[in-house]
Amino acid sequence: MKKILIAGATGYLGKHLIAELQERQLPFQAIARNPKKLEHFQLPAEALIRAEVTQPATLRGQLAGIDTLISTVGITRQKDGLTYMNVDYQANLNLMEEAKRAGVRQFIYISAINGRQMRHLKIMAAKERFVDALMASGLEYQIVRPNGFFSDMTDFLGMAKGGRVYLFGNGNYKLNPIHGRDLAKTIIDEMGSSATELEVGGPDILTQNEIAALALKAVGRPPKILHLPDWSRRLLIWLMRTFTSSKTYGPYEFFLTMMAQDNVAPRYGVERLEHFFRKEADEL
Structure with missing residues (x-):
């Protein structure tokens, strides 16, 4: 074999x-x-x-x-x-x-x-x-x-635990993050396929607002979402690029850029972000 x-x-x-x-x-x-x-x-x-x-x-x-x-x-x-x-x-x-x-x-x-x-x-x-x-x-x-992993979404839970989730822009950009277990299954399933490139997302396509609401619900908080102007996101990237090294700004540059666009991939898997949030919230 x-x-x-x-x-x-x-x-x-x-x-x-x-x-x-x-x-x-x-x-x-x-x-x-x-x-x-x-x-x-x-x-x-x-x-x-x-x-x-x-x-x-x-x-x-x-x-x-x-x-x-x-x-x-x-x-x-x-x-x-x-x-x-x-x-x-x-x-x-x-x-x-x-x-x-x-x-x-x-x-x-x-x-x-x-x-x-x-x-x-x-x-x-x-x-x-x-x-x-x-x-x-x-x-x-x-x-x-x-697409983003469920584990990347725990930042929403961290903010939700504090009582409020902060988003840049109107929060309407969409994504369908995927659980690592579902991604692993998909990779092994598709290993013998003829596809040279494979985009993979989870089963639920959600706006950032919807993800924030799920995080707040999971920790038992009322739906408080604060929308920051997008210029503040761009300013933050510029400041970090200007005054810090790539070691510091690299991950923030990536995540802040991802938050300013739709990231929707073909849907795979069965794990739901809402269930993941509930489980993670119980362990916070």
Whole structure:
């Protein structure tokens, strides 16, 4: 049976992919710098590859027998002295070059919805530069472009707990975020498809106002939503770009840009944001 490799296995989506592969009893291996972060999966030793994707020498010879490589490698906040180019671009390039040497057939890369239109952002510049390299690599490839994760929506809950949710503009931009479990299922389902690019969203298309209302309801607060003028969002991005480094402003630049446009992808999965909010609110 063909073997799958998960890179970025200790991250949010990586863990959901491992759980899905275990449930389907598909053969796989996982790359981890710190395998202890995967202990709860009780993986056999042969399923773990100890390597650091930013250091290509640690990958040499490790991908033998792999048919499909799924990379969720990327960072939201720069840390350990690593930049977006170090990780989202170069680390994935290291994986791709080793995949070519090992005879890997297919490389699946997780980018983001509307990535091409946001190449001017620090995070997306690195991701899309790797997309370009992958498309020119000669490998079979699939670019998965998910909408926001449910886990990204917990910022709404944080504001709701304080009694009020702040939005830029009128709050009518739409998105359909997806649970990591549903995204993992979709990636594995679509692994053998002929699609070279796949946009993936959750089952519910909601406005930002509707998401804010769900968050406030989940924490038992009245629906108080404050709409800030969009110029204040643009000013905040300018101030952060001007007076902070990309390490600081990169994630804010990305999220503030995403909040000023529709982000709607084809609908997949069954997990509902309202149920996720209720569960998270119980744990706050």
